[in-house]
Amino acid sequence: MGSLHRASKTLKSLRHQLLLQATQQFDSSSRLSGSSDYRLLLARALCSHPRQNAKEAVDLTQYPPERIRNFSIIAHVDHGKSTLADRLLELTGTIKRGHGQPQYLDKLQVERERGITVKAQTATMFHNLDGSNEPQPFLLNLIDTPGHVDFSYEVSRSLAACQGALLVVDAAQGVQAQTVANFYLAFESNLTIIPVINKIDQPTADPDRIKDQLKSMFDLEPSDCLLTSAKTGQGLEHVLPAVIERIPPPPGEGSGLLRMLLLDSYYDEYKGVICHVAVVDGMLRKGDKISAAATGQTYDVLDVGFMHPELTQTGVLLTGQVGYVVTGMRSTKEARIGDTLFHAKTIVKPLPGFKAARHMVFSGLFPADGSDFEALNHAIERLTCNDASVSVTKESSTALGLGFRCGFLGLLHMDVFHQRLEQEYGTHIISTVPTVPYIFEYSDGSKVEVQNPAALPSNSKQRVTASWEPTVLATIIIPSEYVGPVITLCSERRGQQLEYSFIDSQRAFMKYRLPLREIVVDFYNELKSITSGYASFDYEDSEYQQADLVKLDILLNGQAVDAMATIVHSLKAQRMGRELVDKLKKFIDRQMFEIIIQAAIGSKVVARETISAMRKNVLAKCYGGDITRKRKLLEKQKEGKKRMKRVGSVDIPQEAFHQLLKVS
Numbered sequence: 001m002g003s004l005h006r007a008s009k010t011l012k013s014l015r016h017q018l019l020l021q022a023t024q025q026f027d028s029s030s031r032l033s034g035s036s037d038y039r040l041l042l043a044r045a046l047c048s049h050p051r052q053n054a055k056e057a058v059d060l061t062q063y064p065p066e067r068i069r070n071f072s073i074i075a076h077v078d079h080g081k082s083t084l085a086d087r088l089l090e091l092t093g094t095i096k097r098g099h100g101q102p103q104y105l106d107k108l109q110v111e112r113e114r115g116i117t118v119k120a121q122t123a124t125m126f127h128n129l130d131g132s133n134e135p136q137p138f139l140l141n142l143i144d145t146p147g148h149v150d151f152s153y154e155v156s157r158s159l160a161a162c163q164g165a166l167l168v169v170d171a172a173q174g175v176q177a178q179t180v181a182n183f184y185l186a187f188e189s190n191l192t193i194i195p196v197i198n199k200i201d202q203p204t205a206d207p208d209r210i211k212d213q214l215k216s217m218f219d220l221e222p223s224d225c226l227l228t229s230a231k232t233g234q235g236l237e238h239v240l241p242a243v244i245e246r247i248p249p250p251p252g253e254g255s256g257l258l259r260m261l262l263l264d265s266y267y268d269e270y271k272g273v274i275c276h277v278a279v280v281d282g283m284l285r286k287g288d289k290i291s292a293a294a295t296g297q298t299y300d301v302l303d304v305g306f307m308h309p310e311l312t313q314t315g316v317l318l319t320g321q322v323g324y325v326v327t328g329m330r331s332t333k334e335a336r337i338g339d340t341l342f343h344a345k346t347i348v349k350p351l352p353g354f355k356a357a358r359h360m361v362f363s364g365l366f367p368a369d370g371s372d373f374e375a376l377n378h379a380i381e382r383l384t385c386n387d388a389s390v391s392v393t394k395e396s397s398t399a400l401g402l403g404f405r406c407g408f409l410g411l412l413h414m415d416v417f418h419q420r421l422e423q424e425y426g427t428h429i430i431s432t433v434p435t436v437p438y439i440f441e442y443s444d445g446s447k448v449e450v451q452n453p454a455a456l457p458s459n460s461k462q463r464v465t466a467s468w469e470p471t472v473l474a475t476i477i478i479p480s481e482y483v484g485p486v487i488t489l490c491s492e493r494r495g496q497q498l499e500y501s502f503i504d505s506q507r508a509f510m511k512y513r514l515p516l517r518e519i520v521v522d523f524y525n526e527l528k529s530i531t532s533g534y535a536s537f538d539y540e541d542s543e544y545q546q547a548d549l550v551k552l553d554i555l556l557n558g559q560a561v562d563a564m565a566t567i568v569h570s571l572k573a574q575r576m577g578r579e580l581v582d583k584l585k586k587f588i589d590r591q592m593f594e595i596i597i598q599a600a601i602g603s604k605v606v607a608r609e610t611i612s613a614m615r616k617n618v619l620a621k622c623y624g625g626d627i628t629r630k631r632k633l634l635e636k637q638k639e640g641k642k643r644m645k646r647v648g649s650v651d652i653p654q655e656a657f658h659q660l661l662k663v664s
């Protein structure tokens with residue numbers, strides 16, 4: 001008895017010492033000045049988390065649904081979701097990182113460079129309520145989601161695995177357009193919403209005003225709002241208790257037949273296809289045989305586990321748990337997002353799944369050097385394994401050779417895809433002007449969706465009987481003094497005002513129907529510039545509307561360049577033709593003959609420029625005998641030629657194609 005008592009005393013003093021050390025370590029590694037409760041919790045996490053006590057396997061069978069909470073963090077872009085997620089992971093000892101480190105859950109290089117979240121990430125943590133003497137902590141699955149409108153598909157997918165959401169709102173900026181969009185996504189999914197007013201450390205923070213906004217716009221009670229600073233740590237100690245107390249445990253039948261929702265998938269060099277799943281009913285074990293409802297394929301479960309936050313094997317996943325499964329799937333194309341996975345040879349009702357992602361913009365991707373087609377093919381195949389929301393079909397262009405027509409969720413998505421192709425696979429690409437999917441009706445009554453302007457015959461006016469363009473429902477929130485310029489911008493972009501009200505005395509809320517074509521290029525930048533950066537903007541896809549659309553061709557010395565064709569509203573054709581021709585004149589070098597650049601609708605030329613001829617001899621200044629110098633210059637010229645695309649006899653530099661992307 002005595003020795004037991006001594007051992008327990010030694011343990012206690014060791015624990016106390018660790019706690020002290022951890023507090024000191026934490027104080028010196030960070031300059032957080034948050035509340036002492038938060039610091040104590042953090043220090044405790046540093047020395048008492050299961051991960052510190054050797055990396056013993058976690059027994060998930062100890063976590064029935066009532067000890068599980070699945071929640072998401074949703075917010076307008078930059079309101080602090082990823083920072084808050086990181087702080088919660090630190091607080092629970094799931095990760096050990098100091099202040100100022102790159103955000104843990106933003107893993108992609110583009111995410112870190114651009115400071116945005118592109119992919120939703122899941123992390124599991126363990127936490128017990130303070131003062132609770134329960135033997136097991138709660139298992140909390142946190143899903144960090146992207147804030148940008150292009151990735152709202154990721155948000156709705158993540159919400160399907162959750163019963164609650166932290167709605168994070170910046171204490172100075174207040175409710176913004178994506179706050180509204182994300183609130184409704186969560187509300188329509190019947191989630192418990194916990195409002196979190198973040199960044200209260202800012203000098204301009206005004207939490208009371210934000211509480212009023214949340215009450216008037218979403219009927220969220222001021223007393224339910226948590227006040228936090230993910231930067232200083234203030235108020236963070238209240239977040240997880242609120243998650244545990246307010247969010248209900250996942251429903252589902254523990255003893256029922258297995259049903260899992262396939263949330264996401266990606267390709268891993270070593271493990272192959274890794275599927276993220278939420279177990280809705282039943283239990284999954286390593287070695288089980290499972291089938292996929294959509295494809296009817298059956299697989300062996302080779303590995304099962306959860307994200308803690310790295311993949312951690314558990315051999316089992318139970319009802320309500322979120323984790324990963326490795327099967328023999330060879331390609332992520334077999335893993336249909338939203339599909340139901342179940343035990344082979346059982347009969348279950350498939351889960352509702354998700355609405356398919358809609359591609360908002362299409363563009364052609366071509367290798368900058370035609371001989372790199374195979375390399376680009378390989379890179380696109382690999383990248384789409386990890387980003388199934390891009391659609392890809394092969395395309396051939398007279399100007400650019402063999403390439404691909406890709407569909408994206410928006411312009412940022414397209415940009416990120418390009419950047420990842422270059423950064424992760426070292427490819428150099430030429431991308432054609434983005435277009436939206438139009439619908440054309442021909443005189444024989446047939447209707448086709450046109451994703452590539454080149455596919456529309458140039459004399460289409462004779463054959464096309466009607467055309468439709470996609471529209472969006474846009475939400476715009478701005479300080480009241482900018483209402484006038486924003487209304488002007490929206491009407492220039494052929495917008496139709498649907499709603500106009502005030503959130504409070506300082507901010508106006510507007511809803512517009514806008515043609516998608518009018519917002520894909522440069523709308524957001526212009527909106528930001530006329531509102532000194534204060535506007536926030538979000539949109540959701542809406543129906544098609546009839547529009548008078550024409551194909552605008554670009555001709556070089558009389559020859560149409562298929563990769564430069566665009567479809568535009570007839571009212572804008574002339575202006576756009578002029579802009580394109582001017583841009584090209586700037587970026588095409590003078591060559592040994594005259595170049596005539598024209599923009600034309602059918603046979604009618606709407607803009608024209610000429611680049612006069614010039615004889616260019618790179619060796620002209622190189623008289624004399626230095627052969628190595630001559631060779632160097634010729635090599636350099638050859639390199640330059642590689643970066644050119646020849647259309648007929650005209651060489652077009654890559655830059656000219658890039659510049660055309662910026663014409664609206």
Ligand SMILES: Nc1nc2c(ncn2[C@@H]2O[C@H](COP(=O)(O)OP(=O)(O)OP(=O)(O)O)[C@@H](O)[C@H]2O)c(=O)[nH]1
Binds near residue numbers: 115118198200
């Ligand atoms: N002052 C202050 N800054 C904060 C706080 N929380 C986050 N930030 C900063 O706000 C910026 C945006 O934070 P993120 O966590 O990346 O925001 P996000 O909502 O995840 O952004 P997206 O992933 O792009 O949607 C970063 O510079 C953070 O350091 C806070 O509580 N106070």
